[in-house]
Amino acid sequence: MLVKKGSEITYLENYRKGNIKPGLGIGNDLDNYLRLKQAQLNIILGHDNVGKSYFFSYYMLSHALINDKKFCIWSGENTSGQIMRDLIQMYCGNYFKKLAIEQIRSAHNFLSQSFTFVDNTKLYKPEDLFLIFESENADVCFIDPYTGLDRKMTYEGNYEFLNNARQFCNTTKKTLYISTHPTSESGRAGNLYPEKHEWNGHLKAPLKAHCEGGKSFLNRCDDMFTIHRLVAHQTMKYETMINIEKIKDRETGGQITELNTPLLFNFNNGLGFTTQGIDNLKDYRIKTSQTRIK
Numbered sequence: 001m002l003v004k005k006g007s008e009i010t011y012l013e014n015y016r017k018g019n020i021k022p023g024l025g026i027g028n029d030l031d032n033y034l035r036l037k038q039a040q041l042n043i044i045l046g047h048d049n050v051g052k053s054y055f056f057s058y059y060m061l062s063h064a065l066i067n068d069k070k071f072c073i074w075s076g077e078n079t080s081g082q083i084m085r086d087l088i089q090m091y092c093g094n095y096f097k098k099l100a101i102e103q104i105r106s107a108h109n110f111l112s113q114s115f116t117f118v119d120n121t122k123l124y125k126p127e128d129l130f131l132i133f134e135s136e137n138a139d140v141c142f143i144d145p146y147t148g149l150d151r152k153m154t155y156e157g158n159y160e161f162l163n164n165a166r167q168f169c170n171t172t173k174k175t176l177y178i179s180t181h182p183t184s185e186s187g188r189a190g191n192l193y194p195e196k197h198e199w200n201g202h203l204k205a206p207l208k209a210h211c212e213g214g215k216s217f218l219n220r221c222d223d224m225f226t227i228h229r230l231v232a233h234q235t236m237k238y239e240t241m242i243n244i245e246k247i248k249d250r251e252t253g254g255q256i257t258e259l260n261t262p263l264l265f266n267f268n269n270g271l272g273f274t275t276q277g278i279d280n281l282k283d284y285r286i287k288t289s290q291t292r293i294k
Helices: 009-017 052-067 080-092 101-111 126-135 155-172 216-220
Strands: 041-045 071-075 115-117 140-144 175-180 223-228 239-247 263-266
Touching (some): 041 216, 052 071, 052 140, 052 175, 052 223
Parallel strands (some): 041 223, 071 115
């Protein structure tokens, strides 16, 4: 089916007038590089055990609290209880075990309006998971990780999945984030910081070309970023490094980070990340009691 002639004029006029809205930010330096945009297909890349899921939980929580966005999550590696525990701790700004049961229940009731979870005791084919996502009242869906799905483990299978993921975003207007791992090569000696570097011997962040499954993921996605951490470093293990590797539409916000200059996010004792001293959640945390029923 051909696009109707002249259908582009509304976009062209709005673009000329500067009426194209930027993507949504979360109130810190990340907004200069990464924005949440409708109907996008986005890839998150990172080594195992660097805290990809934890950092993205913070990112989702920020958008839930600041921009009132709703999320549907399938996690093959973490239970819904574990994820909700982390969300509640960051939302309350206090260690989970120091929270009273009443505080936990109140926070859970509030956050449950923004987060739903797909049962991870079942192995899903991508097409089945897309049907579940489509049925949910969510703005954003998260697959964590892609390698945990019942999928075709071939180059052609990756493209089939990505084409279906693109179609899902186009038809539902939902945004999709997909977490994945790098190839084995990215974890070998050739990807360690060299002898004269201050982080000598520690593993570097994976390059975008290290994405397991090849460049198909980079080719088909809108935005792509890596999450990394020097897990064995005495002090840097508390700093999460974000490298923005691809921004397809810079007119609506975002840009690639400079070479060897990642954005640094401090763990903040697990109470919600800070960057450049900014705690973007401080004005959105639970007070005494909150409800948000719409």
